[in-house]
Amino acid sequence: MTTHHIAVIPGDGIGRETVPAALEVLDAIAGDAFTLRTTEFDWSCARYRRTGAMMPDDGLDVLRGHDAILLGAVGAPGVPDHVSLWGLLIPIRRAFQQYVNLRPVRLFEGVTGPLRPDLAEAIDLVVVRENVEGEYSRIGGRLYEGTEIETAMQESVFTRTGVTRIVDYAFRLAGTRGRGLTSATKSNGIVHTMPFWDQIVAERAAAHPDVPWRQEHIDALCAKLVLAPSGFDVIVGSNLFGDILSDLTAAVAGSIGIAPSANLNPEREFPSMFEPVHGSAPDIAGRGVANPIGTIWSAAMMLEHLGHPEAARRIDTAVAASLADPATRTRDLGGHATTAEATRAVVDALPA
Numbered sequence: 001m002t003t004h005h006i007a008v009i010p011g012d013g014i015g016r017e018t019v020p021a022a023l024e025v026l027d028a029i030a031g032d033a034f035t036l037r038t039t040e041f042d043w044s045c046a047r048y049r050r051t052g053a054m055m056p057d058d059g060l061d062v063l064r065g066h067d068a069i070l071l072g073a074v075g076a077p078g079v080p081d082h083v084s085l086w087g088l089l090i091p092i093r094r095a096f097q098q099y100v101n102l103r104p105v106r107l108f109e110g111v112t113g114p115l116r117p118d119l120a121e122a123i124d125l126v127v128v129r130e131n132v133e134g135e136y137s138r139i140g141g142r143l144y145e146g147t148e149i150e151t152a153m154q155e156s157v158f159t160r161t162g163v164t165r166i167v168d169y170a171f172r173l174a175g176t177r178g179r180g181l182t183s184a185t186k187s188n189g190i191v192h193t194m195p196f197w198d199q200i201v202a203e204r205a206a207a208h209p210d211v212p213w214r215q216e217h218i219d220a221l222c223a224k225l226v227l228a229p230s231g232f233d234v235i236v237g238s239n240l241f242g243d244i245l246s247d248l249t250a251a252v253a254g255s256i257g258i259a260p261s262a263n264l265n266p267e268r269e270f271p272s273m274f275e276p277v278h279g280s281a282p283d284i285a286g287r288g289v290a291n292p293i294g295t296i297w298s299a300a301m302m303l304e305h306l307g308h309p310e311a312a313r314r315i316d317t318a319v320a321a322s323l324a325d326p327a328t329r330t331r332d333l334g335g336h337a338t339t340a341e342a343t344r345a346v347v348d349a350l351p352a
């Protein structure tokens with residue numbers, strides 16, 4: 001029997017409700033093939049308020065000793081979002097070279113979200129987001145602060161290594177899924193980094209001759225994803241564009257509350273991290289109404305990554321069954337179920 005050591009960081013807001021929900025499902029599924037030994041860390045905005053840091057100085061060294069990280073959400077009123085993000089999430093992604101952020105989106109039976117009924121056909125796509133460089137950068141600064149000519153500048157970082165590895169990952173994934181790759185850029189307006197990205201996509205396409213691919217400007221792509229989302233399979237984009245596209249597609253498929261993500265270090269040299277796409281949602285935190293599915297599905301992706309695809313599929317099946325029943329849908333999906341009821345529905349629907 002394999003034992004995996006999981007670092008658990010519920011974080012802030014609804015992360016403190018959805019992570020226990022995912023742990024309940026993981027508890028129900030662990031058994032003969034594997035067990036999970038979890039260690040919980042209180043790294044969060046609450047810790048930041050207490051100590052001035054989201055995590056301890058040796059936090060990354062502590063995480064290094066784990067097989068995977070399960071994270072809820074970061075962000076709380078009173079703590080600037082860039083402080084919480086750069087104090088916890090981004091250092092983890094970068095220290096562990098989690099350069100792939102995989103964000104699958106599916107339209108589940110019975111969940112139509114804002115889609116017109118005639119568009120509610122199979123949506124089954126994956127956003128592959130570059131996760132450690134691009135527009136997420138601290139390079140820049142402010143000039144003439146507090147004056148009328150105050151100026152803010154921010155630089156993006158696109159390296160040949162960074163773009164090539166994410167594009168290659170996306171081509172390989174598209175090759176296994178079979179319906180082609182779309183690359184999202186904005187090369188008509190952003191004249192250095194985006195044409196560089198397009199150039200590398202075109203170069204790498206030659207190494208993946210069987211994968212159909214196309215390039216789309218991000219603005220036009222957003223419109224197409226709203227109007228005809230079923231026409232897309234794998235979409236690759238920069239750190240910022242991938243983040244925006246995954247919220248957009250998750251909302252089109254019903255709710256961001258369902259959407260999972262995997263921050264992967266594909267070489268498995270370091271732990272990967274699994275977290276829902278949604279944030280801490282302080283407006284509903286503490287009320288027991290958050291949708292746990294995004295975190296539960298992220299936990300399933302974690303099991304897949306740890307070498308338990310069968311267990312991951314059992315969770316997927318249970319998630320689909322729970323979403324098909326209006327009685328066990330949370331408010332974001334038009335239902336009335338609490339976090340606890342939605343979680344119980346998944347546990348009860350786990351196939352034997």
Ligand code: GGG
Pocket residue numbers: 071072073074075085243275276277278279280
């Ligand atoms: N689920 C983790 C979380 O709190 N995400 C909120 C967020 O704003 N993330 C930004 C990002 O993924 O770059």
